[in-house]
Amino acid sequence: MLQSLKWRVHPPTPFSFVRDLMRLVSGDLNSRTRHDVHELARFLTELSVCDYWFVTRKPSAMAMAAIINSLELQGPEKVDPRYKIEFLHRCVEVGMDIADDDEIISCYERLREMYIAGGYTPTLEEAVDTDTSGPNGADARIA
Secondary structure (H helix, E strand, O other): OOOOOOOOOOOOOHHHHHHHHHHHOOOOOOHHHHHHHHHHHHHHHHHHHHOHHHHHOOHHHHHHHHHHHHHHHOOOOOOOOHHHHHHHHHHHHOOOOOOOOHHHHHHHHHHHHHHHHOOOOOOHHHHOOOOOEOOOOOEOOOO
16 A cells, blocks of 8 residues: 555644644634634644644644634634634534543643744734834834
8 A cells, every 4th residue: 555655644743633623613704714713723833843842742632722722812803712612512523532631731731832932912913013103203104
């Protein structure tokens, strides 16, 4: 079998799990918001590469943690918190045992810490910069 595949095999990555698990996120989210959730989850899985701690963690746990963080980091104005609850319920419905998975919780906390330590805002809603003045107080907006 490996010869017919020409040895083009690889273990599942956290991002491949993100792609699959995103199917469990509610279809009620508009396409732009869904895209933003997916992209931030992808970013968080890439961020995990910077920390050796994640080497021994399950890619599926990292993906779950990334999606949960991403749903929360969008902020309640953009993503209603019920979508996170629905996502978790759907994970359980398809047979994932997430209730007692300490690894998901550890990955969730570690990713959140790395995200904030990296200078990113705790929620994307806080990323809106209302200060339009330039470095010396001049208005930096382009008319």
